Amino acid sequence: MTRIVIMGGGPAGYEAALVAAQYGAEVTLIETDGPGGGCVLYDCVPSKTFIASAGARTSVRDADELGVIVPPQKVDVDVEVVHGRVKSLALAQSADIGARLLSEGVAMIAGRAELADSAPGLAAHRILVHGNDGVDTVLEADVVLIATGASPRILDSAVPDGERILTWRQLYTLKEFPEHLIVIGSGVTGAEFASAYNEIGVKVTLVSSRDRVLPSEDADAAAVIEAVFTEHGGGLARRARAASVVREGDEVVVTLTDGRQVRGSHALMTVGSIPNTAGIGLDKVGIEVPDSGFIPVDRVSRTSVAGIYAAGDCTGVLMLASVAAMQGRIAMWHALGEGVPPMRLRTVAANVFTHPEIATVGISQAEVDAGTVPARTMMMPLSTNPRAKMTGMRNGFIKLMIRPATGIVIGGVVVAPEASELILPIAMAVQNGLTAKDLAYTLSVYPSLSGSITEIGRRLMHYDGDLG
Numbered sequence: 001m002t003r004i005v006i007m008g009g010g011p012a013g014y015e016a017a018l019v020a021a022q023y024g025a026e027v028t029l030i031e032t033d034g035p036g037g038g039c040v041l042y043d044c045v046p047s048k049t050f051i052a053s054a055g056a057r058t059s060v061r062d063a064d065e066l067g068v069i070v071p072p073q074k075v076d077v078d079v080e081v082v083h084g085r086v087k088s089l090a091l092a093q094s095a096d097i098g099a100r101l102l103s104e105g106v107a108m109i110a111g112r113a114e115l116a117d118s119a120p121g122l123a124a125h126r127i128l129v130h131g132n133d134g135v136d137t138v139l140e141a142d143v144v145l146i147a148t149g150a151s152p153r154i155l156d157s158a159v160p161d162g163e164r165i166l167t168w169r170q171l172y173t174l175k176e177f178p179e180h181l182i183v184i185g186s187g188v189t190g191a192e193f194a195s196a197y198n199e200i201g202v203k204v205t206l207v208s209s210r211d212r213v214l215p216s217e218d219a220d221a222a223a224v225i226e227a228v229f230t231e232h233g234g235g236l237a238r239r240a241r242a243a244s245v246v247r248e249g250d251e252v253v254v255t256l257t258d259g260r261q262v263r264g265s266h267a268l269m270t271v272g273s274i275p276n277t278a279g280i281g282l283d284k285v286g287i288e289v290p291d292s293g294f295i296p297v298d299r300v301s302r303t304s305v306a307g308i309y310a311a312g313d314c315t316g317v318l319m320l321a322s323v324a325a326m327q328g329r330i331a332m333w334h335a336l337g338e339g340v341p342p343m344r345l346r347t348v349a350a351n352v353f354t355h356p357e358i359a360t361v362g363i364s365q366a367e368v369d370a371g372t373v374p375a376r377t378m379m380m381p382l383s384t385n386p387r388a389k390m391t392g393m394r395n396g397f398i399k400l401m402i403r404p405a406t407g408i409v410i411g412g413v414v415v416a417p418e419a420s421e422l423i424l425p426i427a428m429a430v431q432n433g434l435t436a437k438d439l440a441y442t443l444s445v446y447p448s449l450s451g452s453i454t455e456i457g458r459r460l461m462h463y464d465g466d467l468g
């Protein structure tokens with residue numbers, strides 16, 4: 001029986017464990033913090049649960065346009081209920097994952113694992129486990145999966161204190177909402193929290209080192225998010241790189257590299273993540289990492305050392321739970337001799353959970369504009385969609401990219417309150433090489449937001465060639 005040891009129990013680790021157990025391997029998973037890992041306990045699950053509360057408040061605010069009037073002074077958001085729900089839901093999700101792993105026969109050890117081979121180049125590997133109970137154990141493995149994830153990046157000049165200068169993992173211990181939250185860093189994490197706190201009624205200033213929010217996302221989409229954010233009272237400091245964050249009495253002072261200062265009651269540091277790859281014995285097995293600390297892997301999750309795979313945020317391939325999970329599964333299928341399709345990043349659907357959401361799949365508008373990918377693009381504002389009008393939805397759009405000669409759908413962007421749900425038909429088109437005509441001939445519900453996807457298909461279908 002193949003002995004598999006998995007270091008880390010986030011989506012990369014636990015999904016890999018489930019696959020390996022299904023194939024009859026002897027699987028041991030070592031996780032420091034709890035089943036589900038950083039994703040479930042601190043990052044993805046808590047943030048999306050918090051954002052759900054913010055969304056509920058937004059729905060109440062926006063209901064007046066539909067004739068349901070709730071005076072703002074009557075809307076109260078109970079911070080203890082919100083934070084309590086976030087924490088208990090994360091723990092419940094973690095417990096569910098733990099129970100599933102146990103029922104599939106995965107052995108779990110709570111502790112910290114490190115590679116401990118006596119020399120590089122061995123066929124089987126040794127893993128030293130420092131148990132949370134103080135007991136050290138040594139395991140032997142034919143296959144190892146490193147799935148140790150990543151942690152918030154800390155700037156020396158802005159060290160979180162857990163009270164007023166915070167990482168996103170410390171937010172849910174606050175007893176009151178901040179009076180004025182300064183969010184530093186306008187990547188996906190910063191944009192999501194800035195939007196959520198703004199929607200929940202907290203004064204927010206977003207410090208963006210670039211000209212705009214979400215520099216890596218579709219520019220049209222980012223413009224909508226910025227407009228909604230500022231329309232609802234959010235402040236934006238552009239071209240603003242934080243040099244330091246310090247406390248002064250009940251305030252935090254963010255000093256920017258150009259000397260400007262932003263003052264608020266709390267600062268949330270969202271300046272990226274660093275991989276958890278230090279001190280895990282990579283040198284013992286001969287895995288070399290660049291300065292970034294990310295472990296290089298190929299498209300079936302192999303590291304440079306035979307029998308050792310890596311998956312998820314510790315590889316830096318695409319820091320998403322869905323990608324981490326697929327990398328983990330692919331590693332196990334490959335290790336256990338199953339024919340496996342290599343990871344295809346082109347078909348990954350991703351979503352930014354701002355208000356409204358941004359969902360994307362396939363090639364980007366930036367690649368089309370740069371001339372790297374020839375494509376025809378069509379964008380349709382949701383304000384022209386009948387269902388959107390009925391529900392009072394004004395902001396948002398659907399955009400499709402197709403190959404000019406064949407009409408094959410190669411990318412899409414949706415900006416809408418539930419874009420994460422609407423992106424699936426476009427993702428299926430990209431994954432399966434469907435054309436604009438395939439979308440055009442599909443019957444969508446009337447009235448529906450997805451009707452705009454088939455409508456764009458109809459407008460683009462003559463590029464399939466038939467209509468000249």
Ligand SMILES: Cc1cc2nc3c(=O)[nH]c(=O)nc-3n(C[C@H](O)[C@H](O)[C@H](O)COP(=O)(O)OP(=O)(O)OC[C@H]3O[C@@H](n4cnc5c(N)ncnc54)[C@H](O)[C@@H]3O)c2cc1C
Pocket residue numbers: 007008009010011012013030031032033034036037038039040042043044045047048111112113114147148149150168189276280311312313314318319320321322323324353
């Ligand atoms: C605020 C935030 C929100 C996010 N929201 C989303 C989202 O909505 N959708 C999405 O797809 N992605 C989201 N992500 C990204 C997603 O959380 C990560 O891509 C995902 O967690 C990666 O999974 P992983 O298994 O690689 O690592 P993790 O989930 O970080 O799990 C790794 C685990 O390994 C443990 N570990 C580390 N070292 C050791 C060791 N030596 N021994 C044993 N255990 C160890 C860690 O304690 C950790 O629990 C979000 C990220 C952040 C920061």
Ligand SMILES: NC(=O)c1ccc[n+]([C@@H]2O[C@H](COP(=O)([O-])OP(=O)(O)OC[C@H]3O[C@@H](n4cnc5c(N)ncnc54)[C@H](O)[C@@H]3O)[C@@H](O)[C@H]2O)c1
Pocket residue numbers: 184185186187188189190192207208209215240241242243270271272273318319320350351352353
């Ligand atoms: N919904 C989701 O799927 C979701 C949510 C959150 C994070 N993630 C993933 O996690 C990964 C990390 O995202 P992230 O947003 O945490 O990190 P990031 O590295 O993408 O963004 C950090 C931002 O902070 C800025 N920054 C760095 N130092 C700064 C300073 N001193 N002052 C001001 N700005 C500064 C950077 O320029 C960058 O724009 C991404 O790959 C993302 O896809 C996904």
